[in-house]
Amino acid sequence: MIQVTNISKKYGDKAVLEHFSYQFPEQGVVAVTGPSGIGKTTLLNLLLGLEKPDEGTLEIPAGTTFSAVFQEDRLLEKESALENAAIFYEGKTNDSVSLSAQGKEMAKQILSELGLSEDLETPVRELSGGMARRVSIARGLVAMTGPLGAKVCIMDEPIKGLDPENRKQTMDVIRKYCAGKLLIMVTHDDKDAEGADEILSF
């Protein structure tokens, strides 16, 4: 169980988190809501180990592995949707620099479920913003699957900027692949927070 206790984080003089505590459940969907600039993304970065808190403790059980969908897509622009999505299937344990067949198969499946079956071989830089966003989501979800799949997925406004018709479909796919695991998701949209098991509101 991930436990955050009494955490504070400052950038210069600006405190973004002050004595913040929260116990995350073992599994389920936790929606993190609140106005922008209040420290939601900072909390995610702390959980991912990308930043260190100024004060307080962060207890993450040994062996907890993370997957993530960042606020920006952070994709490899020259590579195809399929390559981008498949790259984290095995992470560090993949000895070869090339991608595994299973990883590609899984990436193909998830990309298709997200409505990108026509664009598997398209380089990311040629995709529209919404499509690139879905590739980024697919990458995060592929990392949740397989024998080495991550146990926790952290998503920063995953469906922001998607067309209304894609939003529900995308959310359904996200839920499907995060079932039985922990999904921590920042959202500005109260509608997206509705189906969550817990709402962490700043």
Next chain:
Amino acid sequence: MKAIPKALKIIIIAAIWIAIWEVIYLIVGKELIVPSPFHVFVRIFTLAGTAVFWGNIGTSLLRILIGYLLAVILGALVGTVTAKVAFLDSFLSPAAKVIRATPVASFIILLFVFAARNHIPVITVFLMVLPVVWANVYEGIKNTDPKLLEMAKVFDLKKGTIFKRIYIPQILPFFTAAVKTGIGLAWKAGIAAEVIVNPKYGIGTALHDSKVYIETCDLFAWTVVVVIISIILERILVRLIEKAGGEKKRA
């Protein structure tokens, strides 16, 4: 203009420039100062029939390519290391600055003390190209998106994968630019070194001799040869890079 094939266009433009050269020759009227293009081309063909001509070209090419290749390999290595290790960067960057600021001629003359005549052009080329490749690879690595590296860290990506998929695409355009600039630089610096140190064979030696014996026609002939080889070298290099880049894409 569209109807004219590319090759024909090049020939027409070349012919105009040669005509301008001929006009200058006629105005000057002294073969010793500006030889006629016709005589120069005849001279090139005469020279091309001799073994010494090809020996000179082969020797120069070999020297320049060795120096160039060493500089590309070491420049890429040092560029990578200095971009990653701050201490080595501060330690080595003054060296790069000094090498960049030193005139080629100073190097060549200084090298007389340490190196054999035959090796000086190789070392000169190496010293000229090294900082260019070094600086560009360094820039490429420094320009790598930190957000992508962060992502790689979160997903616990292997070092080899990070190198191939994040660093290489980022460095490649910088590296390609350095390699292209470097070959022109290598060629000119190598021949300049040969002119000064006068090894037994080499294009520079031939240039030097034509100066000593006031063979202006030879001087022009060799210069034309240098320009032609320089263009061919760059073409070959660009093809090679494009081919390598294309294969990487398919992998």
